[in-house]
Amino acid sequence: MADELTPDEALDKIDYRPRSSSEPRNWLDTTKSVQIRPGMYCYAAKPESVETLGLPYAREWNPTDEDWKLPENWQEILHEGIKERLERFRTFKIFMDICVRCGACADKCHFFLGTGDPKNMPVLRAELLRSIYRNDFTFAGKLLKKIPGGKRLLGSREMSLEALKEMWYYFFQCTECRRCSVFCPYGIDTAEITIIGRELLNLLGLNIDWIATPVSNCYQTGNHLGIQPHAFKDMLEFFVEDIEDITGVDCTPEFQKKGADILFITPSGDVFADPGTYTCQGYLILFKYLKDKYGLDVTWSTYASEGGNFGFFTSHETMKRLNAKMYAEAKRLGVKWILGGECGHMWRVINQYMDTMNGPADFLEVPVNPITGTRFENAASTKMVHICEFTADLIKHGKLELDKSRNANRVLTFHDSCNPARGMGLLEEPRYCIKACADEFYEMPPNTIREQTFCCGSGAGLNAGENIELRMAGALPRANAVKYVHNKFGVNSLATICAIDRAALPTMCEYWVPEVDVIGVHELVGNALILPGEKERTEDLRMEPLPGVEEE
Amino acid sequence: MNQRYLIPLTAVFLLFLLAYAGVEGLGLQVVFGVLIPYLAIAAFVIGFVIKVKGWAASAVPFRIPTTCGQQKSLPWIKQNTIDNPSTSTGVFVRMLLEIFAFRSLFRNTKAAFNRNASNKLTYSFEIFLWVGALAFHYAFLVVLLRHFRFFTAPVPEVIQTLEYLDGIIQVGLPGLFISGPVLLLATLFLLSRRIFDAKVSYISQAADYFPLFLIIGIAATGIAMRYFTKVDIIGIKEMTMGLVTFHPHIPEEVGGLFYGHLFLVCILFAYFPISKLMHMGGVFLSPTRNMANNTRAQRHINPWNYDVPIHTYEQYEDHFRDKMIEAGLPVDKKE
Numbered sequence: 101m102a103d104e105l106t107p108d109e110a111l112d113k114i115d116y117r118p119r120s121s122s123e124p125r126n127w128l129d130t131t132k133s134v135q136i137r138p139g140m141y142c143y144a145a146k147p148e149s150v151e152t153l154g155l156p157y158a159r160e161w162n163p164t165d166e167d168w169k170l171p172e173n174w175q176e177i178l179h180e181g182i183k184e185r186l187e188r189f190r191t192f193k194i195f196m197d198i199c200v201r202c203g204a205c206a207d208k209c210h211f212f213l214g215t216g217d218p219k220n221m222p223v224l225r226a227e228l229l230r231s232i233y234r235n236d237f238t239f240a241g242k243l244l245k246k247i248p249g250g251k252r253l254l255g256s257r258e259m260s261l262e263a264l265k266e267m268w269y270y271f272f273q274c275t276e277c278r279r280c281s282v283f284c285p286y287g288i289d290t291a292e293i294t295i296i297g298r299e300l301l302n303l304l305g306l307n308i309d310w311i312a313t314p315v316s317n318c319y320q321t322g323n324h325l326g327i328q329p330h331a332f333k334d335m336l337e338f339f340v341e342d343i344e345d346i347t348g349v350d351c352t353p354e355f356q357k358k359g360a361d362i363l364f365i366t367p368s369g370d371v372f373a374d375p376g377t378y379t380c381q382g383y384l385i386l387f388k389y390l391k392d393k394y395g396l397d398v399t400w401s402t403y404a405s406e407g408g409n410f411g412f413f414t415s416h417e418t419m420k421r422l423n424a425k426m427y428a429e430a431k432r433l434g435v436k437w438i439l440g441g442e443c444g445h446m447w448r449v450i451n452q453y454m455d456t457m458n459g460p461a462d463f464l465e466v467p468v469n470p471i472t473g474t475r476f477e478n479a480a481s482t483k484m485v486h487i488c489e490f491t492a493d494l495i496k497h498g499k500l501e502l503d504k505s506r507n508a509n510r511v512l513t514f515h516d517s518c519n520p521a522r523g524m525g526l527l528e529e530p531r532y533c534i535k536a537c538a539d540e541f542y543e544m545p546p547n548t549i550r551e552q553t554f555c556c557g558s559g560a561g562l563n564a565g566e567n568i569e570l571r572m573a574g575a576l577p578r579a580n581a582v583k584y585v586h587n588k589f590g591v592n593s594l595a596t597i598c599a600i601d602r603a604a605l606p607t608m609c610e611y612w613v614p615e616v617d618v619i620g621v622h623e624l625v626g627n628a629l630i631l632p633g634e635k636e637r638t639e640d641l642r643m644e645p646l647p648g649v650e651e652e
Numbered sequence: 653m654n655q656r657y658l659i660p661l662t663a664v665f666l667l668f669l670l671a672y673a674g675v676e677g678l679g680l681q682v683v684f685g686v687l688i689p690y691l692a693i694a695a696f697v698i699g700f701v702i703k704v705k706g707w708a709a710s711a712v713p714f715r716i717p718t719t720c721g722q723q724k725s726l727p728w729i730k731q732n733t734i735d736n737p738s739t740s741t742g743v744f745v746r747m748l749l750e751i752f753a754f755r756s757l758f759r760n761t762k763a764a765f766n767r768n769a770s771n772k773l774t775y776s777f778e779i780f781l782w783v784g785a786l787a788f789h790y791a792f793l794v795v796l797l798r799h800f801r802f803f804t805a806p807v808p809e810v811i812q813t814l815e816y817l818d819g820i821i822q823v824g825l826p827g828l829f830i831s832g833p834v835l836l837l838a839t840l841f842l843l844s845r846r847i848f849d850a851k852v853s854y855i856s857q858a859a860d861y862f863p864l865f866l867i868i869g870i871a872a873t874g875i876a877m878r879y880f881t882k883v884d885i886i887g888i889k890e891m892t893m894g895l896v897t898f899h900p901h902i903p904e905e906v907g908g909l910f911y912g913h914l915f916l917v918c919i920l921f922a923y924f925p926i927s928k929l930m931h932m933g934g935v936f937l938s939p940t941r942n943m944a945n946n947t948r949a950q951r952h953i954n955p956w957n958y959d960v961p962i963h964t965y966e967q968y969e970d971h972f973r974d975k976m977i978e979a980g981l982p983v984d985k986k987e
Contacts, residue, residue, distance in 0.1 A: 114765050118854040126656065127854060154961075188956055190710040191939045197703070198934035201860055203845070203852040204756075204781060207763040213773060218854050227855065240859075240926040253659065255857035281718040285750070285757040285785070286931055287940035289718060319963050320971070329972050330979030356982045402981060403968050416713075417960055424962040432965055451945075452716050456952045478725050478738075482948040489725050496728060523716070525723030525736040525945060532729075547761055547775040551720040551735070580773040 104139075105569055107611060110214075110576075116207060118218040127224065128231065128257055134266045136163050139569030142272055142562065145312030150305055152316035153418060157305030163268070168261075174304055175259050179236060181303045185296050186237065192296050195288045196233045199223060205280035205290070210555050211273055214573030219270050222280035222290040228267045229297055231257045268306055271297040273570060275559035276413070276445075277518035282551050294560070299415040307414060311561035314410040318422050322405045323368035329402035335371050336400070339381045346643065348635035351388040353400050356433065360399035361470065363430045366441025366487075367408040367599035370620070376602040378641040379442060379620025385629055386491065386622065389500070392632045394471045398439070404429035407446040408599060412453075413561040420457040423449060426484070427458050437467040438484040442620055444559065444598035447486060448523035455482040472497040486520075488529040488597060491625060495536045502628040506640060507538035508647040510593040510619070513585045514543070515578065515605065516553035517598035527551075530597050530621050537624040542589040548581035558604035571604065572611050579612030586616055593617045595624065657847065660862035664869045664916070671915035672908035684911045685891060686900040692918035699925025704933050713954040715947045718940040724949075738946040750941055754789075757782045781845070788838035792867070794818055794831035795874070802892040826878060836871040839864055863929060866920050873913035883910055 105113075141163055150158035161169045171177065186193045205222040207213060212220040219225065234241040235256035244250030257263060276291035301307070314324035321328055327335065336353055343351045354360060366383065370376035390396040404425040411418035430438050440450060455461065464483040467476040474493045476485050494500050512534060520526040527550050535541055548554050557574025585591040594605060594616050605618040627640050638649045674680040721732025733742045734749065749755040762778035765771075797814055801807045819827040843864045846856045877883045887903030888910060894901035924930065936942065969976065969983055976983050 111767060111771055114767070116763070116765065117850040186710060188711055188713060190707060190712045190937065191716070193710045194707055194934045194937055194939075197707075198928060198931040198938075200928045200931050201852075201855045201857070202757075202781065202785070203849065203855060204760050206851045206855070208761075213763055213765070218851070221851065221855065223855050238926070252656075253858040253862075255859060278718055281940055282720055283756055283759055283761075285754050286935050287718055287750075287756065287938040289716070289940045292716070292940075322968060328975060329981055330975045333979050333981060358982075402976075403965050421960045421962050424960070425965075428962070428965060450948070452947050453714055455947060456714055456954050457957065459951050474726065476725075477949060478723065478946075479948045481951045484948070492729075493726055496726070522718055522720070525719035525721060525732070526725070527722045528729045529725060545775075552759075577773055580771070584772070 105572075107572075110569070110573060113216065114214070114576075115216045116212075126252070127218065127227075128252065128255060134262065134269060136265065136269055138164075138566070140273065140567055141269060141570075142308035142310050142564045142567050145305070145307040145309045149309065149312040149316035150307065153319055153421065155305065155307075155414075155418070156303060159305060161305075163265075168265070168306070170261075170264075170304055174264075177303050178259055178264075178300055181300045182233065182237070185299070189292075189296065191289065191292045194286075195226065195293055196230055196237075198286050199226065199230065199288055201227075202285065204283050204285065205288075208280045208283050209290075210275075210277070210279070210557055210577045211570070211574045214557065214576035215570075219266075220273060222274075225270050225274055226288070226290055226293045227255065228263070228270055229293060231255055232259050232263060235259075267297060268301055271301065272308055272562065275518070275555045275557065275562055275574065277555035277559060278522040279518070279552065279554065282522065295412075295416075298413060302415050302418075308561065308564070310564040311410050311413045314408075314561075315414055315418060315422065318406050318410065322401075322403045322425070323371075324406055324408060324410055325368045325372050327368055327371065327405070332368075332371065332402045332405055336380075336384070339377065339384060342643070343381055343384060343641075346639050346641065347385070347631055347637055349388060349631045349633060351384040351631075353384055353387060354397070355399065356401050356403070357397070357399035358433050359397075360433060360435050361397040362399070362437060362439045363404070363426075363433055363435040364398050364400055364439045364441065365404050365407045365426055367443045367446060368406050369408070369599035369603055370441065371405075373603060375606065375618055375623065375642075376599055376620065378623040378626070379602065381641050382620065382622030382624070382626025382629075383441060383487070385626040385631060389629055389631055390471065390494075394499070396470060399433065399435065401429045401433070407441050407443045409446060409449045410561055412445055412449050419449060419453065423454055424458050426450075426454070427461055427464075430461070430483075431463045436465045437479075438464070439487055439490055440484055441487050442597035442599065442622060444517035444519040444600055446519075446599075447526065448519035450482065450484050451524045454484070469493055471499050486526060486529065488526060488533055488621060491622070492529045492532045495533065500536075500625075501630040502537055502625075503630055504537060504539055504628055505648070506627045506637065506646050507624050508540075510538050510617075510624070511540040511542070511589060511591045512538055512593045512595050512619075512624075513541070513582065513589075513591045514549070515556070515582075515594055515596045515601060516549050517596060517601055518553060518555050518559060520597060521551055521553050525551075526597075530595070533621050534595055534624060537621075537628040540589075542585050542591055544581040544585050548577065554578040554581065556598075556601050556604040556608060558607075559600050563600055563604050568607075572608065575604070575608035576612065578605075579608050582609070582616055583613045586613055591616065593619050595619050595621055597621050654847075654853075656856060656858050657861040657865075660858050660865050663862065664865040667919055668869055668873070668912040668916060672912045675911040676908040681902045681911070682900075684915055685902055686895070688915065688918050689895060692921040695922040696924055699922075700930075700933065703925050703930055704937075707934065707937050711955050712939055712943075713956060715943045715945075715952040716939060717943045717945045719945050723945060737944050738949070739944060743942060743944050747936070747942055751935060754782055754785055756941075757785060780841075784838050784841045784845075787834055788842060791831045791835035791838060795829075795835055795871075798829065798831070802889055803896045805889075805893060824879065828879075832871060832875050832878070836868065836875065839867050839871065843868070859927060863920070863923070863927065866916055866923070870913060870916045870920065873909060873916065877909055877913065881909055883907070
C-alpha cells in the first residue's frame with residue numbers, strides 16, 4: 101500500500117482541461133501512448149474462471165504485457181461481433197450514429213471528475229469504439245478512408261492492437277452508472293456502450309478477474325463469493341447467534357423450504373463482509389418478526405444465493421445464465437413470489453432484464469403482501485418485489501413496531517445507488533424506511549442524489565484491490581457530497597441499499613471522509629424493530645452500546 | 653493552427669467559390685441550379701430513409717429507459733410520470749419535452765473543482781448550451797419554413813403568419829427577420845464552444861466543424877442577399893417554382909452569390925444522412941427515452957431471445973449433496 105496516493109496527491113492531479121501541452125491535439129494520435137498504469141486497471145481473468153462457463157479464449161495473459169496472446173483472427177472476430185450486435189441492439193446502432201459531441205456529458209462522469217483524464221469523458225469513452233464503427237460500418241467512413249487523411253476528418257480509425265488495448269483500459273474504467281445518460285439530449289447511454297464493449301472484449305477472452313471469478317463461482321456454487329451450501333448456512337447461523345445475544349430471540353431462517361410463501365434472494369456480499377452482514381441480520385430480524393406476528397413464511401436458498409449478477413458485466417448471455425437460477429429455484433420450491441434484498445445492479449437486472457430473459461414467470465403469483473393486502477401491481481409480471489417496497493408498505497400500514505431511539509446515535513444521509521436510481525426509480529421507498537427508523541436525516545446536495553446520484557466508483561465489477569487509485573478517484577464526487585453534509589449537519593452515517601456500496605463506500609469514507617460509517621437500510625430496520633419477546637437491548641447490531649446506554 | 657477546423661473552413665470556402673465561379677465564369681447555371689439541387693434532395697431523402705430503416709430493422713431486445721424520477725410502485729408514493737413514465741402517455745409527454753424543449757440538456761450543469769482548503773466540487777446550473785441549442789434549432793426551423801414561400805404559390809397563410817411574426821420587430825428595409833441573425837449568432841456560439849472550451853475542443857472532429865461552417869456560410873450568404881446585395885427575388889421565385897413543378901427554368905438576373913448559397917444548402921442536404929446530423933431522426937428512436945419503465949408489470953419480448961446452458965439445481969445438488977446432508981440442508985435426492 102506504500103505506493104498508494106494520499107488524498108492530497110490525488111487532488112493535486114485533478115485538472116479538467118485536457119492537457120494539450122503534453123498530449124497531441126487529436127486524441128486519435130494518443131492511442132500509441134496509452135499506458136496501462138498500475139492502480140488504474142484490474143488483473144486479467146484467470147483461465148479457469150473463464151472456462152467454467154465455457155467462454156472463449158481462456159488463457160493466462162497480462163494487460164501490461166506487449167503480447168495479449170490474442171487469437172490469430174481477432175480483428176475478424178471483433179468485426180463480426182460488432183456487426184451482430186448492431187443488428188441485435190437498436191441502442192447500439194443509434195448510439196453509434198447520432199452523438200453530436202456536444203459535450204454535455206463530459207463533466208458528468210465521476211471518473212472524469214476524479215481523474216481529469218479526457219478519455220473518461222463519456223463521449224470519448226464511446227468514441228473509442230465509435231471511431232472503429234465509423235471506419236468499418238458507415239458510408240462516410242468507407243468513402244473517406246480511401247482518401248489520404250480522410251479518416252482524420254471523420255475521426256475514424258482502424259481496429260489496431262493499440263485501439264483494442266485502449267478500449268479495454270477505458271471500458272473497465274466505467275461503472276455503467278448511467279449518469280451521463282440523464283444529461284444526454286438523445287439519451288445516449290454509455291452504460292449500454294460499455295456493456296456491449298465488454299461483451300466484445302469477452303469474445304477475445306479479455307475479461308478482468310474481479311468479474312470472471314465471481315461469475316464462475318456464481319455459476320457453480322450459487323453465489324459470487326463461492327460460499328458452499330453448508331458454509332452459507334453456517335454463516336447465517338453465526339448471525340443468528342449474534343442476534344440472539346443482542347435480542348434474546350432466535351431468528352433461525354429457513355433454507356430451501358418447499359411451499360414457503362416467499363423466496364428471499366440477496367447479494368452474497370451481505371453474508372460475507374461487514375457492514376453488509378449487519379444488513380443481513382436486519383433481514384433475519386424482519387423475517388422472524390413477520391413469522392411470529394403474522395405467520396409469513398420466508399425461505400432462503402443456497403442454490404439461488406446470489407442477488408447480484410456479475411454476468412451483467414460480462415455479456416448479455418452470461419447475465420441470463422446466472423439470472424436463470426432465481427426463477428428456477430422459485431419454481432422448484434413452489435413459492436408464491438420472490439423478494440429481493442438491497443442491491444444495485446441486481447435490481448437493474450431484475451427490473452429491466454429478468455422477465456424478458458428468463459420469463460414468463462407464470463408459475464408464480466402476482467405479489468401480494470399477505471399482511472397488508474397490498475398488491476404489487478408494478479411487479480405483476482416479474483413477480484419480484486424490492487425489500488424496500490415491501491418494508492415501506494409494512495411501515496405505512498403500521499405493521500412494524502419500531503423504536504427509533506435505538507438509531508438515535510445516527511445522523512443519516514442516503515446514497516442513491518446508480519442502478520435503482522437510473523434503471524428503476526426506487527427513490528422514495530428507502531427514504532421512507534430510513535425516516536421511519538431514525539430521526540436525523542439530511543439530504544446531500546440535489547446535484548448528487550436521486551437521478552443525479554454519483555457512483556461509489558467501484559461498481560460494474562471494478563471493486564478490486566489493485567485498481568484502488570481509480571476507485572478512490574471515481575469515488576471523489578460522492579465523497580465530496582458526503583463531506584459536505586458531514587461538515588454542515590454532522591452526518592455520521594451514510595445509508596445505502598447496495599451491496600457493492602457497502603463493500604466500497606467504507607473504503608471511500610476512510611480515504612476521503614473519515615468518521616462516516618456506511619449502513620444498510622435494513623440494518624436500521626433491524627435495530628429499530630421490536631421483536632416479540634425480546635429482552636431489553638443494550639447493544640445495536642454492531643454490538644456497540646445503544647444510545648443512552650453507555651452513560652448508565 | 654488547428655487543422656480540425658481549418659480544413660472544414662477552407663472546404664466551405666472552396667465549395668462556395670466553386671459554385672460562384674462555375675456560374676459566373678463558366679455559365680454552369682443548369683448544373684448548380686437544377687442538376688445538383690435534384691441530386692441533393694434525392695440523396696437526402698434516400699439517405700434518410702435508408703438510415704432510419706436501418707435503425708428500425710435492429711431489434712429492441714430489452715426495455716431500458718433511463719429513469720429520471722420516482723418509479724410507479726406503492727399507491728401512496730407519488731410517481732414522476734414524465735421522467736419515469738409507466739404508460740405510453742407518459743412516454744409521449746417525455747418525448748415531446750425532449751424533442752421540443754431539449755429537456756435533458758436543460759439539466760446541464762458545469763462542474764468545477766476548487767483545489768484549496770475546502771477542496772469542494774461544485775456543480776452550477778449551465779444554461780448556455782441549452783439556450784444556444786434551442787436558439788439554433790428553432791431559428792433554423794423558422795428560416796427553413798420561411799423558405800417555403802419560394803416553393804409555393806400562392807404562399808400558404810401559415811408561412812405568411814410565420815413571416816409576420818419573424819419580422820415583428822419591424823427594423824430596417826427590407827424588414828429584418830429575427831431568425832436570420834439568431835441562427836448566425838447561435839451557430840457562432842456553438843462554434844466558439846468547440847474552439848475555446850478545452851473539453852469540447854478535445855472531442856471535436858473536422859466532421860463537427862464542417863456543418864457549423866456550412867450553416868454559417870448559408871446564413872451569411874442568405875443575409876447578404878436579403879439585406880445587402882438585394883438579389884432578383886422574382887427571378888429566384890421563378891426558378892424555385894420551376895424546380896418544384898419539374899419545369900426547370902434559369903432566370904437571367906440571378907448571380908453567383910445565390911448559386912453559392914444554393915450549393916451550400918445542397919451540400920448540407922446531401923451530407924445530412926451520412927453524418928451526425930441524423931440525430932434529428934435518431935432522437936425519436938432512442939430506447940432510453942422512448943420506452944416506459946414498466947418491465948416488471950408487463951413482460952417485454954426479446955425477438956432473438958435464445959436458450960442458454962445453465963447450472964441446474966440437480967447439478968448443484970449432485971455436486972454438494974454430502975455436504976448439504978451433513979449441514980442439515982434439505983435435498984431432493986438422499987443418494
